[in-house]
Amino acid sequence: MVEQDELAARFEEHRSHLRAVAYRILGSVSEAEDAVQEAWFRLVRSDADEIDNLGGWLTTVVGRLCLDQLRSRESRREDPYGEYERIPDPIVGRMDAIDPEQEVMLADQVGLALMVVLETLNPAERLAFVLHDMFSLSFEEIAPIVDRTPAATRQLASRARRRVQGSPAPDTDTERQRTVIEAFMAAARGGDFEALVSLLDPDVVLRADVGGLALQITRGAAEVAGKAMMFQRFAASTHAIMINGLPGSVTAPGGKPSAVMSLTLRDGKIVGIDIIADLTRLDTLDIPVD
Numbered sequence: 001m002v003e004q005d006e007l008a009a010r011f012e013e014h015r016s017h018l019r020a021v022a023y024r025i026l027g028s029v030s031e032a033e034d035a036v037q038e039a040w041f042r043l044v045r046s047d048a049d050e051i052d053n054l055g056g057w058l059t060t061v062v063g064r065l066c067l068d069q070l071r072s073r074e075s076r077r078e079d080p081y082g083e084y085e086r087i088p089d090p091i092v093g094r095m096d097a098i099d100p101e102q103e104v105m106l107a108d109q110v111g112l113a114l115m116v117v118l119e120t121l122n123p124a125e126r127l128a129f130v131l132h133d134m135f136s137l138s139f140e141e142i143a144p145i146v147d148r149t150p151a152a153t154r155q156l157a158s159r160a161r162r163r164v165q166g167s168p169a170p171d172t173d174t175e176r177q178r179t180v181i182e183a184f185m186a187a188a189r190g191g192d193f194e195a196l197v198s199l200l201d202p203d204v205v206l207r208a209d210v211g212g213l214a215l216q217i218t219r220g221a222a223e224v225a226g227k228a229m230m231f232q233r234f235a236a237s238t239h240a241i242m243i244n245g246l247p248g249s250v251t252a253p254g255g256k257p258s259a260v261m262s263l264t265l266r267d268g269k270i271v272g273i274d275i276i277a278d279l280t281r282l283d284t285l286d287i288p289v290d
Contacts, residue, residue: 007048011040014055018062024130025066027088027115030284035065056141063127063145070123087209087274088115089281090260092250093242094288112244112274113170113264116207121160128153129160170272171265178247180270181240181263185249188228189235196225201269211278224273234258241288252289257282 015036022032039061051057090112118126124146131137131145132153139150139157146153171177180199187195200221208216218224237253241260248262260282264272276282 004044007043008040010054011043011058014058017055018058021059021130021135022062022066023089023091024115024118024134025063025127026069027086027119029089029091031069035062035069038065059131059135059137060141060145063131063142067123067127067145070126074123086119087207087215087276088112088119089285090243090248090262090276091245092248092260092285092287095240095242095247111170111172111246111264112262113167113272114164115244116272116274117164117167121163124148125156125160125163128156129164132157133161168266171267172246173265174246176268177263177265178240180265180268181247181249184228184263184270185235185238185240188232189238191229191232193225193229196228197221199270200224201266201271204269204271204273206273206275208275209278209281211280250287250289252287255289257285257287257289260285260287 018036018039019032022035023029026032026035039058042061043058048054118130121129127146128139128142131142132139139153142157143150143153146156148156184196184199186192187199202221203219204221204224206218206224206227208218210216218227231251234251234253238249238251240247241250242248243260243262246262248260250257251259251261258279259275259277262274263270264274
């Protein structure tokens with residue numbers, strides 16, 4: 001019989017991978033942690049001697065837990081899978097340091113823009129796409145989790161892939177992102193409306209989660225620049241951080257985060273701005289403020 005200390009050590013070897021899987025399926029840091037912890041509880045209650053492939057077993061368990069969580073979210077939504085239903089939790093870090101745990105979570109440049117697209121998929125599509133396209137599980141392995149045949153599971157992933165590929169790929173050049181966000185912050189700090197407009201794509205979309213059930217959505221360069229001007233008084237307490245592997249910003253008056261902002265670039269212009277200003281959500285994130 002496997003001793004619990006040995007089992008715990010074996011589980012820890014898979015924890016980072018499981019967190020990455022759960023985060024990409026759920027888009028929530030806290031829910032991903034909960035899913036991984038529940039997988040550990042289920043492992044302890046199981047007959048570990050009968051598990052031939054521990055990594056595969058744990059990934060399947062986490063997949064099932066995540067699918068249940070996504071379906072629970074669906075049942076609480078009045079308008080399931082509406083456009084931009086939710087801004088996923090960002091993975092944040094300092095500009096000058098790389099956290100090894102975050103590197104695993106964000107392998108393959110899983111930027112916030114991609115996470116936003118994943119939020120528009122239904123639960124089974126999202127799980128099939130993440131497990132197959134991001135973690136290379138076979139459709140035969142995924143099928144029992146979503147209660148489909150392998151052929152039907154392949155179709156789920158295919159539909160999800162079309163949705164993801166139908167969204168133009170964002171620019172992931174870190175230096176360009178840094179330059180643009182610094183220009184954006186400088187323009188906002190100086191109240192330079194024209195400079196702000198010049199940085200924005202004409203069809204830019206600003207999504208803001210300030211708490212409550214619905215996102216606040218603003219479209220168009222002039223309208224978004226006008227919104228940015230309203231935050232001029234907070235510019236002195238705003239500084240650059242890394243958000244999902246790319247430069248973003250945090251506003252932290254008095255050292256307490258009040259908003260994090262991620263920019264999505266395409267062809268050198270800002271096409272998307274995602275802001276989380278829900279203090280309850282911010283409290284769950286480990287955000288560097290100095």
